[in-house]
Amino acid sequence: MVDPGAAAWTLGCLSAGRAKRMIDRRGFAGSVALGAVLASTRASAMTGFITPPDTVWTGGGVVGRAGGRLRYVTLGDKGTAPPLVLLHKLGGWVADWRDVAPALAKGRQVIAFDLPGHGASHWLGTPPAVQTVVETAGLLLGALQEMGLAQVDLAGTSLGGCVAVAMAAIAPERVRRLALPSCVLGPASTQEQVAAKEAGQASMFTPDGDPLPVDAEVARGVFGLINAERIGAEQNASRKQAGRWIRPHERGVAYTDFVSLMRRVSAPTLLLYGERDGFFLKYQAGAEAAFRDVRSIVMSGVSGFPVQDNPVDTARAIDRFLA
Template structure:
Protein backbone atom coordinates (compact mmCIF):
# COMPACT_ATOMS: atom_id res chain seq x y z
CA UNK A 1 0.00 0.00 0.00
CA UNK A 2 1.04 3.65 -0.36
CA UNK A 3 2.80 5.05 2.66
CA UNK A 4 0.16 7.26 4.38
CA UNK A 5 2.77 9.97 4.94
CA UNK A 6 3.60 9.99 1.24
CA UNK A 7 -0.03 10.20 0.15
CA UNK A 8 -0.03 13.72 1.52
CA UNK A 9 2.69 14.67 -0.95
CA UNK A 10 0.70 13.60 -4.02
CA UNK A 11 -0.99 16.97 -4.73
CA UNK A 12 2.38 18.65 -5.10
CA UNK A 13 2.81 17.03 -8.51
CA UNK A 14 -0.45 18.37 -9.95
CA UNK A 15 -1.53 21.32 -7.83
CA UNK A 16 0.04 23.86 -10.21
CA UNK A 17 -2.48 22.63 -12.80
CA UNK A 18 -5.38 22.62 -10.34
CA UNK A 19 -5.45 18.87 -9.71
CA UNK A 20 -6.28 17.25 -6.40
CA UNK A 21 -5.02 13.71 -5.70
CA UNK A 22 -6.93 10.94 -3.92
CA UNK A 23 -6.31 7.28 -3.15
CA UNK A 24 -9.09 4.68 -2.87
CA UNK A 25 -9.23 0.94 -2.44
CA UNK A 26 -10.17 -1.40 -5.30
CA UNK A 27 -8.62 -4.59 -3.98
CA UNK A 28 -5.56 -2.41 -3.45
CA UNK A 29 -4.67 1.28 -3.79
CA UNK A 30 -5.91 3.22 -6.80
CA UNK A 31 -4.72 6.81 -7.14
CA UNK A 32 -6.43 9.46 -9.24
CA UNK A 33 -6.33 13.21 -9.72
CA UNK A 34 -9.50 15.26 -10.08
CA UNK A 35 -10.06 18.59 -11.82
CA UNK A 36 -13.06 20.84 -12.26
CA UNK A 37 -16.71 21.17 -11.32
CA UNK A 38 -18.45 18.06 -9.98
CA UNK A 39 -22.01 19.32 -10.46
CA UNK A 40 -22.34 21.00 -13.86
CA UNK A 41 -24.54 18.31 -15.44
CA UNK A 42 -22.17 17.16 -18.19
CA UNK A 43 -20.71 13.63 -18.26
CA UNK A 44 -17.37 13.48 -16.44
CA UNK A 45 -14.26 12.64 -18.44
CA UNK A 46 -12.01 9.83 -17.17
CA UNK A 47 -8.52 9.72 -18.70
CA UNK A 48 -6.48 6.50 -18.80
CA UNK A 49 -2.72 6.52 -19.42
CA UNK A 50 -0.65 4.12 -21.49
CA UNK A 51 2.10 1.61 -20.68
CA UNK A 52 4.62 3.18 -18.33
CA UNK A 53 2.46 6.29 -17.97
CA UNK A 54 0.51 7.93 -15.17
CA UNK A 55 -1.90 10.75 -14.35
CA UNK A 56 0.88 13.20 -15.33
CA UNK A 57 0.34 12.26 -18.98
CA UNK A 58 -2.81 14.41 -18.97
CA UNK A 59 -1.78 17.62 -17.19
CA UNK A 60 -1.69 19.68 -20.40
CA UNK A 61 -5.30 18.89 -21.39
CA UNK A 62 -7.15 17.97 -18.17
CA UNK A 63 -7.22 21.51 -16.70
CA UNK A 64 -8.49 22.96 -19.99
CA UNK A 65 -11.22 20.36 -20.36
CA UNK A 66 -12.13 20.84 -16.70
CA UNK A 67 -13.47 24.28 -17.62
CA UNK A 68 -16.37 22.39 -19.18
CA UNK A 69 -16.82 19.31 -16.99
CA UNK A 70 -15.36 17.22 -14.19
CA UNK A 71 -12.14 15.42 -15.19
CA UNK A 72 -10.44 12.48 -13.45
CA UNK A 73 -7.06 11.04 -14.43
CA UNK A 74 -6.54 7.57 -12.98
CA UNK A 75 -3.39 5.53 -12.32
CA UNK A 76 -3.92 1.87 -13.18
CA UNK A 77 -2.52 -0.73 -10.74
CA UNK A 78 1.23 -1.04 -11.24
CA UNK A 79 1.58 2.51 -12.60
CA UNK A 80 1.89 6.04 -11.28
CA UNK A 81 0.94 5.99 -7.60
CA UNK A 82 -1.25 2.87 -7.70
CA UNK A 83 0.95 0.09 -6.38
CA UNK A 84 -0.05 -3.25 -7.81
CA UNK A 85 -0.02 -5.15 -4.51
CA UNK A 86 -1.42 -8.65 -4.99
CA UNK A 87 -3.37 -7.70 -8.10
CA UNK A 88 -2.59 -8.58 -11.69
CA UNK A 89 -1.53 -5.84 -14.12
CA UNK A 90 -2.56 -7.43 -17.42
CA UNK A 91 -5.05 -5.91 -19.85
CA UNK A 92 -8.11 -7.81 -18.63
CA UNK A 93 -7.33 -7.27 -14.94
CA UNK A 94 -6.87 -3.53 -15.40
CA UNK A 95 -10.05 -3.29 -17.50
CA UNK A 96 -11.92 -4.73 -14.51
CA UNK A 97 -10.28 -2.25 -12.12
CA UNK A 98 -11.14 0.60 -14.50
CA UNK A 99 -14.78 -0.50 -14.62
CA UNK A 100 -14.95 -0.67 -10.83
CA UNK A 101 -13.41 2.80 -10.66
CA UNK A 102 -16.13 4.12 -12.97
CA UNK A 103 -18.80 2.44 -10.86
CA UNK A 104 -17.51 3.01 -7.34
CA UNK A 105 -15.71 6.36 -7.62
CA UNK A 106 -17.45 8.22 -10.46
CA UNK A 107 -20.87 6.61 -10.29
CA UNK A 108 -22.30 8.08 -13.50
CA UNK A 109 -21.72 7.45 -17.23
CA UNK A 110 -18.48 9.01 -18.42
CA UNK A 111 -16.62 10.03 -21.51
CA UNK A 112 -13.71 7.60 -21.38
CA UNK A 113 -10.43 8.79 -22.90
CA UNK A 114 -7.52 6.36 -23.27
CA UNK A 115 -4.02 6.74 -24.72
CA UNK A 116 -1.99 3.79 -26.06
CA UNK A 117 -2.52 0.78 -23.75
CA UNK A 118 -5.12 2.90 -21.96
CA UNK A 119 -7.06 3.05 -25.22
CA UNK A 120 -7.13 -0.72 -25.44
CA UNK A 121 -8.20 -1.08 -21.80
CA UNK A 122 -10.85 1.61 -22.26
CA UNK A 123 -12.21 -0.20 -25.34
CA UNK A 124 -12.61 -3.45 -23.42
CA UNK A 125 -14.28 -1.62 -20.51
CA UNK A 126 -16.65 0.23 -22.87
CA UNK A 127 -17.59 -2.97 -24.69
CA UNK A 128 -18.18 -4.95 -21.49
CA UNK A 129 -20.16 -2.22 -19.67
CA UNK A 130 -21.77 0.15 -22.18
CA UNK A 131 -24.04 1.54 -19.46
CA UNK A 132 -20.99 3.20 -17.89
CA UNK A 133 -19.97 5.07 -21.04
CA UNK A 134 -21.38 8.14 -22.80
CA UNK A 135 -18.57 8.28 -25.33
CA UNK A 136 -15.05 7.01 -26.00
CA UNK A 137 -11.96 8.93 -27.14
CA UNK A 138 -9.07 6.79 -28.33
CA UNK A 139 -5.79 8.72 -28.42
CA UNK A 140 -3.18 6.78 -30.40
CA UNK A 141 -4.57 3.52 -28.97
CA UNK A 142 -2.57 0.31 -29.06
CA UNK A 143 -3.77 -1.42 -32.23
CA UNK A 144 -2.87 -4.51 -34.25
CA UNK A 145 0.02 -3.77 -36.60
CA UNK A 146 -1.02 -2.76 -40.11
CA UNK A 147 1.16 -2.88 -43.19
CA UNK A 148 3.92 -0.83 -41.61
CA UNK A 149 5.89 -2.18 -38.66
CA UNK A 150 6.72 -0.03 -35.61
CA UNK A 151 10.00 1.86 -35.36
CA UNK A 152 12.85 -0.74 -35.21
CA UNK A 153 14.21 0.61 -31.92
CA UNK A 154 10.77 0.48 -30.34
CA UNK A 155 10.17 -3.03 -31.68
CA UNK A 156 13.49 -4.14 -30.17
CA UNK A 157 12.58 -2.74 -26.75
CA UNK A 158 9.25 -4.58 -26.74
CA UNK A 159 10.94 -7.77 -27.89
CA UNK A 160 13.44 -7.56 -25.03
CA UNK A 161 10.65 -6.93 -22.53
CA UNK A 162 8.71 -9.94 -23.76
CA UNK A 163 11.52 -12.45 -23.16
CA UNK A 164 11.50 -13.93 -19.61
CA UNK A 165 14.49 -12.85 -17.49
CA UNK A 166 15.80 -10.65 -20.32
CA UNK A 167 12.99 -8.16 -19.78
CA UNK A 168 13.63 -8.02 -16.05
CA UNK A 169 17.35 -7.42 -16.62
CA UNK A 170 16.66 -4.75 -19.24
CA UNK A 171 14.51 -2.71 -16.84
CA UNK A 172 17.01 -3.09 -13.98
CA UNK A 173 19.83 -1.88 -16.25
CA UNK A 174 17.89 1.23 -17.27
CA UNK A 175 16.96 1.99 -13.68
CA UNK A 176 20.57 1.70 -12.48
CA UNK A 177 22.28 3.49 -15.35
CA UNK A 178 19.97 6.36 -16.26
CA UNK A 179 19.18 9.44 -14.20
CA UNK A 180 15.61 10.50 -13.53
CA UNK A 181 15.89 13.19 -16.21
CA UNK A 182 17.38 10.75 -18.73
CA UNK A 183 14.49 8.32 -18.20
CA UNK A 184 12.00 11.11 -18.86
CA UNK A 185 13.88 12.37 -21.92
CA UNK A 186 14.11 8.86 -23.34
CA UNK A 187 10.32 8.58 -23.11
CA UNK A 188 9.90 11.95 -24.83
CA UNK A 189 12.19 10.86 -27.67
CA UNK A 190 10.08 7.75 -28.15
CA UNK A 191 6.64 9.36 -27.87
CA UNK A 192 7.06 12.79 -29.50
CA UNK A 193 7.53 13.49 -33.20
CA UNK A 194 9.22 16.76 -32.18
CA UNK A 195 10.77 16.59 -28.69
CA UNK A 196 11.22 20.39 -28.70
CA UNK A 197 7.45 20.64 -28.14
CA UNK A 198 7.78 19.15 -24.67
CA UNK A 199 6.77 21.52 -21.89
CA UNK A 200 9.73 22.31 -19.66
CA UNK A 201 7.37 22.60 -16.70
CA UNK A 202 6.01 19.10 -17.33
CA UNK A 203 9.53 17.73 -17.83
CA UNK A 204 10.63 19.14 -14.48
CA UNK A 205 7.62 17.68 -12.66
CA UNK A 206 7.97 14.33 -14.46
CA UNK A 207 11.63 14.18 -13.43
CA UNK A 208 10.72 14.80 -9.79
CA UNK A 209 7.92 12.24 -10.06
CA UNK A 210 10.34 9.64 -11.50
CA UNK A 211 12.65 10.21 -8.55
CA UNK A 212 9.74 9.87 -6.14
CA UNK A 213 8.74 6.56 -7.68
CA UNK A 214 12.26 5.20 -7.17
CA UNK A 215 11.49 5.35 -3.45
CA UNK A 216 8.43 3.11 -3.85
CA UNK A 217 8.56 -0.70 -4.13
CA UNK A 218 9.64 -1.75 -7.62
CA UNK A 219 6.82 -2.01 -10.15
CA UNK A 220 8.97 -3.70 -12.83
CA UNK A 221 7.05 -6.96 -12.56
CA UNK A 222 3.74 -5.15 -13.10
CA UNK A 223 5.14 -3.23 -16.05
CA UNK A 224 6.37 -6.41 -17.72
CA UNK A 225 3.12 -8.21 -17.02
CA UNK A 226 1.18 -5.37 -18.66
CA UNK A 227 3.60 -5.17 -21.59
CA UNK A 228 3.45 -8.91 -22.26
CA UNK A 229 -0.33 -8.97 -21.91
CA UNK A 230 -0.57 -6.08 -24.39
CA UNK A 231 1.62 -7.88 -26.93
CA UNK A 232 -0.33 -11.13 -26.59
CA UNK A 233 -3.62 -9.29 -27.12
CA UNK A 234 -2.24 -7.68 -30.27
CA UNK A 235 -0.85 -11.00 -31.51
CA UNK A 236 -4.34 -12.54 -31.33
CA UNK A 237 -6.44 -9.46 -32.13
CA UNK A 238 -9.84 -11.07 -32.85
CA UNK A 239 -11.32 -10.47 -29.38
CA UNK A 240 -10.03 -6.90 -29.31
CA UNK A 241 -11.41 -6.13 -32.76
CA UNK A 242 -14.78 -7.64 -31.79
CA UNK A 243 -14.85 -5.45 -28.68
CA UNK A 244 -14.18 -2.30 -30.71
CA UNK A 245 -16.86 -3.16 -33.26
CA UNK A 246 -19.42 -3.78 -30.50
CA UNK A 247 -19.18 -0.27 -29.02
CA UNK A 248 -22.39 1.61 -29.82
CA UNK A 249 -21.53 4.88 -28.09
CA UNK A 250 -19.87 7.71 -30.07
CA UNK A 251 -16.16 7.08 -30.63
CA UNK A 252 -13.44 9.55 -31.61
CA UNK A 253 -10.11 8.16 -32.82
CA UNK A 254 -7.20 10.63 -32.72
CA UNK A 255 -3.82 9.49 -34.05
CA UNK A 256 -0.52 11.17 -34.83
CA UNK A 257 0.91 10.25 -38.22
CA UNK A 258 4.49 10.19 -36.85
CA UNK A 259 3.74 7.68 -34.09
CA UNK A 260 6.75 5.38 -33.61
CA UNK A 261 4.90 2.89 -31.42
CA UNK A 262 1.58 2.43 -33.25
CA UNK A 263 1.94 3.14 -36.98
CA UNK A 264 -0.71 5.43 -38.43
CA UNK A 265 -1.60 2.67 -40.91
CA UNK A 266 -3.05 0.73 -37.98
CA UNK A 267 -5.26 3.67 -37.05
CA UNK A 268 -6.47 4.11 -40.61
CA UNK A 269 -7.29 0.40 -40.76
CA UNK A 270 -9.23 0.57 -37.47
CA UNK A 271 -11.16 3.64 -38.66
CA UNK A 272 -12.07 1.90 -41.94
CA UNK A 273 -13.30 -1.16 -40.03
CA UNK A 274 -15.46 1.00 -37.73
CA UNK A 275 -17.25 3.40 -40.07
CA UNK A 276 -19.41 4.92 -37.31
CA UNK A 277 -16.34 6.33 -35.60
CA UNK A 278 -15.13 9.88 -36.07
CA UNK A 279 -11.41 9.98 -36.76
CA UNK A 280 -8.69 12.61 -36.96
CA UNK A 281 -5.12 12.14 -38.18
CA UNK A 282 -2.74 14.74 -36.76
CA UNK A 283 0.08 15.65 -39.13
CA UNK A 284 3.60 15.71 -37.72
CA UNK A 285 2.53 14.39 -34.29
CA UNK A 286 3.73 11.36 -32.35
CA UNK A 287 2.29 8.91 -29.82
CA UNK A 288 1.11 11.35 -27.11
CA UNK A 289 -0.78 14.26 -28.72
CA UNK A 290 -2.12 15.29 -25.31
CA UNK A 291 1.42 16.25 -24.33
CA UNK A 292 2.86 17.27 -27.69
CA UNK A 293 0.00 19.34 -29.19
CA UNK A 294 -2.56 19.68 -26.36
CA UNK A 295 -4.43 22.66 -27.83
CA UNK A 296 -4.85 21.00 -31.22
CA UNK A 297 -6.02 17.76 -29.66
CA UNK A 298 -8.46 19.53 -27.36
CA UNK A 299 -9.93 21.50 -30.28
CA UNK A 300 -10.81 18.20 -31.99
CA UNK A 301 -12.24 16.74 -28.78
CA UNK A 302 -14.43 19.78 -28.17
CA UNK A 303 -15.71 19.73 -31.76
CA UNK A 304 -16.59 16.05 -31.33
CA UNK A 305 -18.35 16.41 -27.97
CA UNK A 306 -20.32 19.31 -29.38
CA UNK A 307 -21.31 17.31 -32.47
CA UNK A 308 -22.70 14.49 -30.30
CA UNK A 309 -24.15 16.74 -27.59
CA UNK A 310 -22.02 15.17 -24.88
CA UNK A 311 -20.82 18.42 -23.26
CA UNK A 312 -22.31 21.88 -23.50
CA UNK A 313 -19.59 23.82 -25.32
Protein backbone atom coordinates (compact mmCIF):
# COMPACT_ATOMS: atom_id res chain seq x y z
CA MET A 1 0.00 0.00 0.00
CA VAL A 2 1.29 3.45 -0.86
CA ASP A 3 2.07 5.64 2.13
CA PRO A 4 -0.48 8.46 2.51
CA GLY A 5 2.48 10.41 3.83
CA ALA A 6 3.77 10.50 0.29
CA ALA A 7 0.87 12.87 -0.29
CA ALA A 8 2.49 15.47 1.93
CA TRP A 9 3.83 17.64 -0.89
CA THR A 10 3.39 21.13 0.45
CA LEU A 11 4.63 24.67 0.42
CA GLY A 12 5.97 27.57 2.47
CA CYS A 13 6.53 28.67 6.06
CA LEU A 14 7.42 31.80 8.02
CA SER A 15 8.24 35.25 6.67
CA ALA A 16 10.40 36.76 9.40
CA GLY A 17 9.83 40.38 8.42
CA ARG A 18 6.03 40.15 8.67
CA ALA A 19 6.14 37.90 11.71
CA LYS A 20 7.87 40.67 13.69
CA ARG A 21 4.96 43.01 12.99
CA MET A 22 2.04 40.66 13.58
CA ILE A 23 0.52 40.10 16.99
CA ASP A 24 -1.97 37.34 17.68
CA ARG A 25 -5.13 37.71 19.71
CA ARG A 26 -3.26 36.87 22.93
CA GLY A 27 -0.50 39.43 22.37
CA PHE A 28 2.25 36.97 21.44
CA ALA A 29 4.28 37.50 18.31
CA GLY A 30 2.40 35.77 15.48
CA SER A 31 4.50 33.80 13.07
CA VAL A 32 2.11 34.24 10.24
CA ALA A 33 3.24 35.35 6.82
CA LEU A 34 3.65 32.28 4.65
CA GLY A 35 4.39 31.56 1.02
CA ALA A 36 6.16 29.44 -1.52
CA VAL A 37 9.11 27.32 -0.53
CA LEU A 38 11.61 27.16 -3.36
CA ALA A 39 14.56 24.85 -3.75
CA SER A 40 16.74 27.67 -2.44
CA THR A 41 14.87 28.16 0.85
CA ARG A 42 16.83 29.54 3.75
CA ALA A 43 16.44 29.19 7.53
CA SER A 44 15.19 32.23 9.41
CA ALA A 45 17.51 33.25 12.23
CA MET A 46 14.57 34.61 14.22
CA THR A 47 12.30 31.58 14.10
CA GLY A 48 14.39 28.62 13.02
CA PHE A 49 11.82 27.88 10.31
CA ILE A 50 12.17 27.89 6.56
CA THR A 51 11.50 31.34 5.14
CA PRO A 52 9.79 31.62 1.74
CA PRO A 53 10.25 34.66 -0.52
CA ASP A 54 6.59 35.59 -1.00
CA THR A 55 3.32 35.51 0.93
CA VAL A 56 -0.44 35.61 0.50
CA TRP A 57 -1.60 35.68 4.11
CA THR A 58 -2.49 38.99 5.77
CA GLY A 59 -2.92 38.01 9.41
CA GLY A 60 -2.75 35.24 11.94
CA GLY A 61 -1.34 34.21 15.28
CA VAL A 62 -1.09 31.31 17.71
CA VAL A 63 -3.57 29.65 20.06
CA GLY A 64 -2.30 27.78 23.10
CA ARG A 65 -3.52 24.23 23.61
CA ALA A 66 -2.55 21.73 26.29
CA GLY A 67 1.01 20.70 25.46
CA GLY A 68 1.63 23.16 22.67
CA ARG A 69 0.55 25.98 20.39
CA LEU A 70 -1.38 25.91 17.14
CA ARG A 71 -0.29 28.47 14.57
CA TYR A 72 -2.84 29.86 12.13
CA VAL A 73 -2.88 32.38 9.28
CA THR A 74 -5.75 34.34 7.80
CA LEU A 75 -6.79 35.95 4.55
CA GLY A 76 -9.83 38.05 3.73
CA ASP A 77 -12.32 39.96 5.86
CA LYS A 78 -15.10 38.56 7.97
CA GLY A 79 -18.29 38.44 5.93
CA THR A 80 -21.78 37.04 6.22
CA ALA A 81 -20.62 33.51 5.45
CA PRO A 82 -18.95 31.42 8.16
CA PRO A 83 -15.14 31.41 8.09
CA LEU A 84 -13.54 28.72 5.97
CA VAL A 85 -10.92 26.66 7.82
CA LEU A 86 -8.25 24.99 5.68
CA LEU A 87 -6.29 21.94 6.88
CA HIS A 88 -3.17 20.69 5.10
CA LYS A 89 -1.92 17.24 4.24
CA LEU A 90 0.35 14.90 6.20
CA GLY A 91 3.86 16.32 6.45
CA GLY A 92 2.67 19.68 5.13
CA TRP A 93 1.97 23.17 6.44
CA VAL A 94 -0.42 26.05 5.85
CA ALA A 95 1.10 27.11 2.55
CA ASP A 96 -0.36 23.99 0.94
CA TRP A 97 -3.35 26.23 0.36
CA ARG A 98 -1.64 29.45 -0.76
CA ASP A 99 -2.78 29.20 -4.39
CA VAL A 100 -6.36 28.25 -3.47
CA ALA A 101 -7.02 30.58 -0.53
CA PRO A 102 -7.24 33.94 -2.42
CA ALA A 103 -10.10 32.69 -4.60
CA LEU A 104 -12.00 31.49 -1.53
CA ALA A 105 -11.42 34.63 0.57
CA LYS A 106 -14.12 36.71 -1.12
CA GLY A 107 -16.94 37.67 1.20
CA ARG A 108 -15.53 35.47 3.96
CA GLN A 109 -12.43 34.98 6.06
CA VAL A 110 -10.13 32.05 5.34
CA ILE A 111 -8.14 30.54 8.21
CA ALA A 112 -5.41 27.94 7.66
CA PHE A 113 -3.87 25.96 10.54
CA ASP A 114 -0.57 24.17 10.91
CA LEU A 115 -1.50 20.80 12.39
CA PRO A 116 0.25 19.66 15.61
CA GLY A 117 3.97 19.15 15.08
CA HIS A 118 3.81 20.60 11.56
CA GLY A 119 5.02 23.96 10.28
CA ALA A 120 5.12 26.39 13.20
CA SER A 121 2.72 24.53 15.50
CA HIS A 122 4.99 23.54 18.39
CA TRP A 123 4.38 20.66 20.78
CA LEU A 124 6.46 19.94 23.85
CA GLY A 125 8.46 16.79 24.35
CA THR A 126 8.93 13.73 22.17
CA PRO A 127 6.18 12.99 19.62
CA PRO A 128 3.87 10.17 20.74
CA ALA A 129 3.83 6.82 18.98
CA VAL A 130 0.28 7.58 17.81
CA GLN A 131 -1.37 10.99 17.37
CA THR A 132 -5.03 10.06 16.95
CA VAL A 133 -7.24 11.85 14.46
CA VAL A 134 -9.91 12.46 17.10
CA GLU A 135 -7.28 13.96 19.43
CA THR A 136 -6.18 16.41 16.74
CA ALA A 137 -9.80 17.22 15.93
CA GLY A 138 -10.40 18.09 19.59
CA LEU A 139 -7.40 20.42 19.65
CA LEU A 140 -8.70 22.31 16.62
CA LEU A 141 -12.25 22.50 17.94
CA GLY A 142 -10.88 23.93 21.18
CA ALA A 143 -8.84 26.49 19.27
CA LEU A 144 -11.85 27.57 17.21
CA GLN A 145 -13.90 27.92 20.40
CA GLU A 146 -11.22 30.11 21.94
CA MET A 147 -11.12 32.22 18.78
CA GLY A 148 -14.87 32.82 19.13
CA LEU A 149 -15.88 30.84 16.03
CA ALA A 150 -19.14 29.06 16.74
CA GLN A 151 -19.55 27.60 13.24
CA VAL A 152 -17.20 27.19 10.27
CA ASP A 153 -16.91 25.58 6.89
CA LEU A 154 -14.07 23.06 6.65
CA ALA A 155 -11.81 22.04 3.77
CA GLY A 156 -9.09 19.48 4.33
CA THR A 157 -6.87 17.34 2.15
CA SER A 158 -5.11 14.08 3.08
CA LEU A 159 -4.51 14.21 6.87
CA GLY A 160 -6.34 17.53 7.05
CA GLY A 161 -9.42 15.97 5.48
CA CYS A 162 -9.33 13.09 7.94
CA VAL A 163 -9.21 15.56 10.83
CA ALA A 164 -12.03 17.60 9.27
CA VAL A 165 -14.25 14.49 9.09
CA ALA A 166 -13.60 13.81 12.78
CA MET A 167 -14.43 17.42 13.67
CA ALA A 168 -17.71 17.25 11.76
CA ALA A 169 -18.60 13.92 13.41
CA ILE A 170 -17.74 15.03 16.95
CA ALA A 171 -19.33 18.49 16.80
CA PRO A 172 -21.90 18.56 13.98
CA GLU A 173 -23.30 21.90 15.15
CA ARG A 174 -19.90 23.51 14.59
CA VAL A 175 -19.46 22.52 10.92
CA ARG A 176 -21.76 23.93 8.22
CA ARG A 177 -20.14 22.36 5.14
CA LEU A 178 -17.26 19.98 4.52
CA ALA A 179 -15.00 19.86 1.42
CA LEU A 180 -12.53 16.99 1.06
CA PRO A 181 -10.02 17.01 -1.83
CA SER A 182 -8.11 13.71 -2.01
CA CYS A 183 -8.55 12.00 1.34
CA VAL A 184 -7.86 8.49 2.65
CA LEU A 185 -11.23 7.58 4.16
CA GLY A 186 -11.45 3.87 4.81
CA PRO A 187 -11.87 1.31 7.59
CA ALA A 188 -9.39 0.97 10.44
CA SER A 189 -6.18 -1.02 9.98
CA THR A 190 -4.81 -3.55 12.46
CA GLN A 191 -1.47 -3.17 14.20
CA GLU A 192 -0.12 -5.96 12.01
CA GLN A 193 -1.20 -4.13 8.85
CA VAL A 194 0.37 -0.88 10.03
CA ALA A 195 3.62 -2.63 10.93
CA ALA A 196 3.74 -4.31 7.52
CA LYS A 197 3.17 -1.00 5.75
CA GLU A 198 5.91 0.73 7.73
CA ALA A 199 8.29 -2.11 6.97
CA GLY A 200 7.80 -1.28 3.31
CA GLN A 201 8.64 2.39 3.86
CA ALA A 202 12.34 1.93 4.62
CA SER A 203 13.30 4.32 1.81
CA MET A 204 11.11 7.11 3.24
CA PHE A 205 12.26 7.22 6.89
CA THR A 206 15.35 6.67 8.98
CA PRO A 207 15.17 3.95 11.67
CA ASP A 208 14.49 6.76 14.18
CA GLY A 209 11.50 8.02 12.20
CA ASP A 210 12.99 11.04 10.49
CA PRO A 211 11.62 11.53 6.95
CA LEU A 212 14.04 11.08 4.06
CA PRO A 213 13.83 12.95 0.73
CA VAL A 214 11.45 11.35 -1.74
CA ASP A 215 12.05 11.23 -5.48
CA ALA A 216 9.51 13.34 -7.35
CA GLU A 217 9.06 10.58 -9.93
CA VAL A 218 7.43 8.40 -7.27
CA ALA A 219 4.62 10.93 -6.86
CA ARG A 220 4.38 11.49 -10.60
CA GLY A 221 3.74 7.80 -11.13
CA VAL A 222 1.33 7.25 -8.23
CA PHE A 223 -0.58 10.51 -8.08
CA GLY A 224 -0.28 11.70 -11.68
CA LEU A 225 1.37 14.97 -10.70
CA ILE A 226 1.76 17.57 -13.41
CA ASN A 227 4.31 19.74 -11.57
CA ALA A 228 6.18 16.88 -9.93
CA GLU A 229 9.62 18.49 -9.68
CA ARG A 230 8.40 21.67 -8.00
CA ILE A 231 5.99 19.89 -5.68
CA GLY A 232 8.58 17.23 -4.91
CA ALA A 233 11.12 19.80 -3.73
CA GLU A 234 8.50 21.56 -1.62
CA GLN A 235 7.34 18.25 -0.18
CA ASN A 236 10.80 17.34 1.00
CA ALA A 237 11.12 20.71 2.76
CA SER A 238 7.76 20.46 4.52
CA ARG A 239 8.30 16.83 5.55
CA LYS A 240 11.68 17.73 7.02
CA GLN A 241 9.98 20.47 9.03
CA ALA A 242 7.36 18.04 10.41
CA GLY A 243 10.08 15.51 11.19
CA ARG A 244 9.13 12.76 13.62
CA TRP A 245 5.53 13.93 13.84
CA ILE A 246 4.69 12.40 10.46
CA ARG A 247 4.53 8.78 11.55
CA PRO A 248 2.42 9.39 14.70
CA HIS A 249 -0.20 11.22 12.61
CA GLU A 250 -0.06 8.56 9.90
CA ARG A 251 -0.65 5.84 12.47
CA GLY A 252 -3.53 7.84 13.86
CA VAL A 253 -5.15 7.85 10.42
CA ALA A 254 -4.52 4.12 9.94
CA TYR A 255 -6.10 3.16 13.27
CA THR A 256 -9.25 5.26 12.68
CA ASP A 257 -12.50 3.74 11.44
CA PHE A 258 -13.56 6.48 9.05
CA VAL A 259 -16.60 4.54 7.92
CA SER A 260 -18.14 5.01 11.37
CA LEU A 261 -17.09 8.66 11.53
CA MET A 262 -18.47 9.47 8.07
CA ARG A 263 -21.85 8.01 9.01
CA ARG A 264 -22.06 10.48 11.89
CA VAL A 265 -21.44 13.56 9.70
CA SER A 266 -24.59 15.54 8.97
CA ALA A 267 -22.97 18.46 7.13
CA PRO A 268 -23.26 18.52 3.32
CA THR A 269 -20.00 17.08 2.04
CA LEU A 270 -18.02 17.49 -1.18
CA LEU A 271 -15.57 14.80 -2.28
CA LEU A 272 -13.00 15.96 -4.84
CA TYR A 273 -10.72 13.68 -6.85
CA GLY A 274 -8.48 14.04 -9.89
CA GLU A 275 -8.84 11.70 -12.84
CA ARG A 276 -5.05 11.40 -13.15
CA ASP A 277 -4.78 10.08 -9.58
CA GLY A 278 -3.83 6.46 -8.96
CA PHE A 279 -4.23 6.39 -5.18
CA PHE A 280 -7.05 8.38 -3.56
CA LEU A 281 -9.72 7.42 -6.09
CA LYS A 282 -10.04 3.94 -4.61
CA TYR A 283 -11.65 5.50 -1.51
CA GLN A 284 -14.37 7.27 -3.50
CA ALA A 285 -17.05 4.56 -3.51
CA GLY A 286 -16.78 3.85 0.20
CA ALA A 287 -16.95 7.53 1.10
CA GLU A 288 -19.94 8.13 -1.18
CA ALA A 289 -21.77 5.28 0.54
CA ALA A 290 -20.98 6.40 4.09
CA PHE A 291 -21.74 10.15 4.08
CA ARG A 292 -25.39 11.13 4.54
CA ASP A 293 -25.40 14.20 2.27
CA VAL A 294 -22.62 13.93 -0.31
CA ARG A 295 -21.69 15.05 -3.78
CA SER A 296 -18.63 13.65 -5.51
CA ILE A 297 -16.60 15.11 -8.37
CA VAL A 298 -13.75 13.62 -10.38
CA MET A 299 -12.03 16.57 -12.05
CA SER A 300 -10.78 16.12 -15.60
CA GLY A 301 -7.02 16.47 -16.13
CA VAL A 302 -6.40 16.90 -12.39
CA SER A 303 -3.87 14.96 -10.30
CA GLY A 304 -4.14 13.38 -6.86
CA PHE A 305 -2.78 16.58 -5.28
CA PRO A 306 -5.42 19.01 -6.59
CA VAL A 307 -4.83 21.70 -3.96
CA GLN A 308 -1.24 22.26 -5.09
CA ASP A 309 -1.16 20.90 -8.61
CA ASN A 310 -4.51 22.23 -9.85
CA PRO A 311 -5.46 25.16 -7.58
CA VAL A 312 -7.77 26.90 -10.07
CA ASP A 313 -9.98 23.84 -10.58
CA THR A 314 -9.94 23.08 -6.87
CA ALA A 315 -10.85 26.61 -5.80
CA ARG A 316 -13.67 26.76 -8.34
CA ALA A 317 -15.19 23.47 -7.17
CA ILE A 318 -14.98 24.35 -3.48
CA ASP A 319 -16.33 27.88 -4.02
CA ARG A 320 -19.37 26.57 -5.91
CA PHE A 321 -20.04 24.02 -3.20
CA LEU A 322 -19.81 26.54 -0.37
CA ALA A 323 -22.07 28.97 -2.19
